[in-house]
Amino acid sequence: MASTTGRKQTRRPTSPRRGRLAQRPEAGESGLQRERGRIRTRFGTRGQPEESRAAILRAAVAEFAEYGIAGARTDRIAQTAKVNKALLYYYFKDKDALYEAVLDHVFSGMRERVLPVLESDLEPREKLIEYVSQYFDYIAANPRFPRVVQSEWMRVGAHASPQMLRIAREYFAPIYAQMAKLLREGAEKGQLRPVNPLDLLPSLVGIVIFYFSTATAMKALLKVDPLSKERIAERRKFVLEFITEAVCL
């Protein structure tokens, strides 16, 4: 029995089927499918191409977040997105390309949210706090993303893939550079304790991300809901104070 990877997917080997070429949708449907109250075009429609693509991407985010790259199943993604599996391969080259798209979605959202702060002309201390705030809020608003991020970090084994290098160059490098500058200036102005960005950055990311990437586990294990509005507000307050105390003078 396949335990971790296994999933049931009966291929209907026995069920009686109509002749292959004689299939037609039941009369009265005419390519439309009633679903959850609203009518949705189904066959060969040009109506919702973007909608389909977006649905696939959304489903893929959820799937990759839940099961990781190796654990993600394309069949399940298609099912969640309510499209045929072949449509995944119509819009995306392969599973890896789909994963890349998910990464871009997740990381570009983060960068857009966070980079403007780092490029602003706030004072180092305020800038750092604002950076953490924005980062936290982005993650809190998309609590599935940390699992994708974490998976991606962990994917790299021994040597980096070209895709990972691209991600690093496009998303992490600019943030790292800005952060290094921020810390240098903050230390010079006496606003921040002098720290190595190579130490601070992974610590910030770790603090913010770990809580969310393990949230489902915490929810299952404790009585508390780690993603409730109040809990998240409390967590936010803690994180900001924690970091302020740790690095601000």
Place this chain on the structure above:
Amino acid sequence: MASTTGRKQTRRPTSPRRGRLAQRPEAGESGLQRERGRIRTRFGTRGQPEESRAAILRAAVAEFAEYGIAGARTDRIAQTAKVNKALLYYYFKDKDALYEAVLDHVFSGMRERVLPVLESDLEPREKLIEYVSQYFDYIAANPRFPRVVQSEWMRVGAHASPQMLRIAREYFAPIYAQMAKLLREGAEKGQLRPVNPLDLLPSLVGIVIFYFSTATAMKALLKVDPLSKERIAERRKFVLEFITEAVCL
């Protein structure tokens, strides 16, 4: 083959075989195999059962750390451990059981290292620092473990598995309880800022673990070796100072 079950009659269809009862190893081999210079017993030997089991477990730790649960391949584990794949199933029920064994290995080591500190009669502030030190040193000495830990945390999706509940009960619960007590006392004695263990614990774990679980990626991306002796010493200093500043009064 005269298999009584009738399952497989097509065993070794091509290779010419000696008569069943007359088979003996070639003269001069006598069950030993020369391999990379040293002689290693190979066939049906009762000599190294523990050695074999240990080799499998060691290989499994590396494999699960590198590829995660779903990505881990039993064939590769067997190959790394230099044993036949069937031997995995001789010593462990299935892939999941092997993974459980890996988890126990990793978490029990951590608990043994860390719980005595929490149960000692150090003052709250010193106890906290000592806890973090021990935790850090354990992880630094086993830099593969964070990836296993992280994978395990992320494995839980939506609802906890019975195995996860066991892990939580056996390893996390006692640590959490001690930590909660420590923080309460520390706050009462005015040694520590009053914080929720539900916030502090995942932050500590996140800070310590994230750096190591992403180390391979960092190594591939930057010029620095994040696991060099000097870098780890620097990191250790940073982490301890960071946490001291953040929660100690």
Place this chain on the structure above:
DNA sequence: AGAATCTAACTAACTGGTTAATTAAGGGAA
């Protein structure tokens, strides 16, 4: 008609797990 969108059914390759055969060693009997 033709292009864009979409699907049922299929397949090649892989992967976890099983099986029957095989080997070395220990113990007892002759």
Place this chain on the structure above:
DNA sequence: TTCCCTTAATTAACCAGTTAGTTAGATTCT
């Protein structure tokens, strides 16, 4: 000592089920 039987340890070959990806078309819009 020699022979045989039992058992633990180990393996090559195999299989059933799963999964990423493909194919040959169907549908609808312009």
